[in-house]
Amino acid sequence: MATLLHVKTSLFGENGQSAQLAKSFVDKWKVENPGAVVIERDLAKDPAPHLDAFRVTALNTPSEARDAEQAAVVEYADALLAEVKAADTLVIGLPMYNFNIPSQLKSWFDHLARAGVTFQYTEQGPVGMIEDKPVYLVATRGGLYAEQGQDFQVDFVKQFLGFIGLKDTRVVLAEGLAMDSHRDLSLEKARAAFQ
Incomplete structure (x- = not known):
């Protein structure tokens, strides 16, 4: 049975442009x-905690040496990772806030990036350990950045x-959404990608 992981990050919930486009997908x-x-x-709605020294230490402590609080941190990170591994396809609603991704998404990433679990360092450089699968990035932004570097x-x-191993990324982009001259056409093009 096919499984899709839908990662939502819009601070505006279902009213966000990235959320609406991702829902179409x-x-x-x-x-x-x-x-x-x-x-x-x-x-x-349910953000992953930002990393601090305690969480980093817990994630890097061998299982036999973890105390109960550290084990709870690892259990939480393992649950996030299990959702990614269980999915055949991922879709991530990806709004731009202040030139970058939502901090909540960065915190989720921080719980997924684990040496020896989701990536390893080799003589040829880092190697991702999660089995590749399609990841659709539904990216929205108010301004025009794609051609501006x-x-x-x-x-x-x-x-x-x-x-971490997920190289099959496919981008659906809607930008210029805060600009009357671009908004409608940009959204129309993004929606067309799902038809």
């Missing part, structure tokens, strides 16, 4: 995969995902 995917499972991870959103996410 999910709806189409469900029609194409009847009876499939959709896992939702809403990082705006100022895309610190999509490029960063693609680099991170590739680092």
Whole structure:
């Protein structure tokens, strides 16, 4: 049975442009995969904690040496990772805030990036350990950045995902959404990608 992981990050919930476009993707995917499972991870409503010294230490402490609090941190990170591994496809709603990704998404990434678990260092450089699968990035932004050399959103996410093994990233971009001259056409083009 096919499984989709839908990662939500819009601070505006279902009213966010990235959320609405990602929902269009999910709806189409469900029609194409009847009876499939959709896992939702809403990082705006239920954010992953930001890393601090305690969490980093817990994630790097050998299992036999962890205390109960450290074990709880690892259990939480393992649950996030299990959702990624269980999915055949991922879709990530990816709004741009202040030139970059939502901090909640960065915190989720920080719980996924674990040496010896999701990546390893080799003589040839780092190698991702998560089995590759399609990841759709539904990226939205108010301004125009793609052609300006100022895309610190999509490029960063693609680099991170590739680092842990998810290299099959596919981008649906809607930009200029705060500009009357671009908004409607940009949204129309993004929606067309799901038809």
